[in-house]
Amino acid sequence: MKKTIALLLVLVLALGMLAGCGGSNDTAEAPAADSGETAETPAAEISVAAIETAYGSEMWQQVAEAFTAETGIKVNLTTDKNLEDVIGPAMQGGEFPDVIHLATGREAGLTEQFIKDKNIADITDVLSMTVPGEDVTVADKIAGGFTETSLTNPYGDGKTYLAPMFYSPCGLFYNAGLFAEKGWEVPTTWDEMWELGDKAMEEGIYLFTYPTTGYFDAFLYALMYTVGGPEFFDAATHYEDGIWDTEEAKECFDIIAKLATYTNPITPAQANDQDFTQNQQLVLDNKALFMPNGTWIVGEMAEAPRAEGFQWGMTALPAATEGGDCYSYTWFEQAWIPAGAENIDAAKQFIAFLYSDTACEIFAAAGAIQPVLGIADTLEGDNQMFYSIYDDGAKAAMGNFASYTAVAGLGTVREVFMDPVNSLVNGEITEEQWIENIKTASAQMLANIQS
C-alpha cells in the first residue's frame, strides 16, 4: 500500500515536471501566433522595459496609461533599477521587449552590446511620423542636433537607431554658497582653475573629486571640445591615426593628469558603486570644490546632510585659453527597439508618443526633461538654472566614442580611457603609461570600428 502511494507520488512529481516543460512550450508558441496576426492588425499590446533612475518609475506608468488612452494599445510595462538583470535572461532566450529605454554608459553595457551586434531596429521613419494625438511630426518636436549624433546614429550612415530621451547638461557641480562666502570666482579658464586650486588648498579644501571614473565620459568629451573644437572631437572619437600624439590630445591628457594631483586623495577608495555617494558628499561637506556630474545630482543627494549655506552651482568646463569656448556636455538617454521585437510598428508609435506634450509634461513633473523645442522655458527652480547653461554662453557638446566590434582582451572605452584615472590619482600609473595604453588600444579600436 505504502509503495503504491509512493509510486503515485513520484508519478505526480514526474507529471508535474512534464507539465512544467509543456507549459513553457505553450508560452514559446504564443507570441509566434501573435506576430502572425500583427501583420494584418495592429498589436493590441506592446511590452516596454524602462530603467528606473533618479526620476522614479511612476512617470512611466502614467505615460503608458496616457498612450493606451490615446491609441488603444495596451502597454505591458517593466521598470527596474537593474533592468539588465530583469530583461537580460529572457532576451538571451530570444524574447525581446518591444521598446527598451536604457542609456549607454551603464556598467552592464547592454545597449552598447546591441549596437555592436547591429541588433537594433532602424527607427528613422519615426522622425517623420505624426505624434499620436497631435498634428506635428516627431522631427518637428525634437530639438536640433539630438538626432544627428553618434549616440542616435551609431553607424554614421544617416540612419537613426536610438531615440534621444531625457537630456541633462553635464558640467562641474560646486557649492555656490561657499564661493560667495569666500569671495571666489568660478574659473573660466584652466589657468584660473589651478590658481583657485592652490588658494582652496591653503584652506584645506581640495579642488576636485569625482563619484566614479564613469563620470569622466561627459567630462572627457567636453574637455576634447574645449581644447580642440568639434573637428578634434570627431577625429579623436573615431580613433584617427596619430590623434593621440597631437598637441590637443596632449593638452587633454595633461589637464586630467594635473587635475588628478588636485583631487581629494580619498576619492579612488570610494569610487565604486557602493561608496560613490561619499565622494559626492565631499562637495556637500566643502572637502572638494568641484565634481563632474549631471542635473540628477540634486535629487540624488536631496536627503544628504550638507555644509551650512550650501547651494548647488553648476558651470561648464573652463575654456582652454582666455576667451576660448566653454562646453557643457549634453548627456541624454536613449530609447530603442530591439531588432527581434514582435510589434515593431506599435513600438514606433510608442516612441513617437514619448515626444507628445502630454508625455513631456508627465516626464518633466518627475524632473526628466525630454529634448523637445521650447522645454527650457517651462522649467522651475534648480533645473531652470541648470538648463539655462547654454543660454549663458556655454556651447553644447554631444556625441561619443565610435562603436567598435568587441575584441577579446581589448577592453571597453571606459576601461581604457576612464578607469585608469583612479590609478593616476593614487599614483599607481604615470601619465605616460596611461597615454601609451590608450594609443595601443585606440589603434585596435580603429581597426575594428563599425560603420
Added chain:
Amino acid sequence: MLKSKGRSRFIFLCVAPAVILFTVFMVVPTLNVFRMSLFERGAYSPTETFVGLSNFEVLFQDAKFIRSMQNTILLIVVVTIITFFFALSFAAILTREKIKGQDFFRVIFYIPNILSIVVISGIFSAIYKPENGMLNTLLSFFAGDTVQVLWKDAKLVMVSVIIAMVWQAIGYYMVMYMASMSAVSLSLYESASLDGAGRLTQFFQITIPLIWTNIRTTLTFFIISNINMAFLFVKAMTSGGPGGASEVALSFMYNQKDAGLYGYSMAAGVVIFLFSFALSALVNRATKRTPLEY
C-alpha cells in the same frame, strides 16, 4: 523476480527527477560553456563565429586576467588559512573550555553567515570609510592623532576584502567543527591529561586527528565556495576597483560578458572551472589520511 523488477522500477522513478534536473540544469549548461568558449559572440546576438582556441590564446596573455587569477589564488590561500585557524581555535575553546555565555558567542559568531553579502558590504563600507569610518576612528583613538587609512585604495583593497571574507566565514565553520568536536569522547581527554598531555598537545593529538574527515570535507567545500564568495564580495564592495586592483577571476569573466565578449567570457569560465576542479582534487589528495576510529 517480479518483486525486484518492481523495486528497480520504483528506484528508477525515484531517481529520475533528480537525474533529469541535474542533467538539464547542470550537465548541459556546463558542456555548453565549453562549446561557447570556442565561439565569438555577444550575449544577445543571434549569430556566432567559430574561432577555435584563439579565445584561450588571448586569455593567457591578458594582463587583466592574470591579475584577477592572482587575486583569486591569494584569496583562496590567505582566507582559507586564516578562516580555518580561527574557526578551529574558537571551536576548540567553545567546546573544551568552560566559558560563560557559550551559546551567546556561538550565536554572535554565526550571525555574519545569515547576513547577505550586500548587507555585509554595506557594513564594511561604514567600517572602512576613510573619514569617520569605524576602523579609522579606532586607529586614531589609539594613535592619538587623526589617521586616514584608505582601506579600499589599490594598496589595501585586497586586505579589506580578506578581512570581510574571513569575518563572514568563521562562524559557519566554527559551528561545523563544534559539532564534530563535541562528539569526541571526553574519556580520551581525561586519560591524555592523566598521561600529562597539555591542552595544546590534546588539541593536536586528539581533536584534530579525530575530526580530520570533517576538516577535509569542509576544506574542499570552502575552497570551491571561496571562488564564488570572492566574486560576490568584490562585486558588492569594490566593483573590482580601483583600477582593477581587486578584480577576481569570476568578476573578470562577468565584465567580459558585459563588454559583449560572451565567448571570451566563457573561455575564462572554462579556465576557472578546470582550475577549481584541479584544486579540489589536489586538496583532496593532499589531505588524505587513514580515518581514525575509536
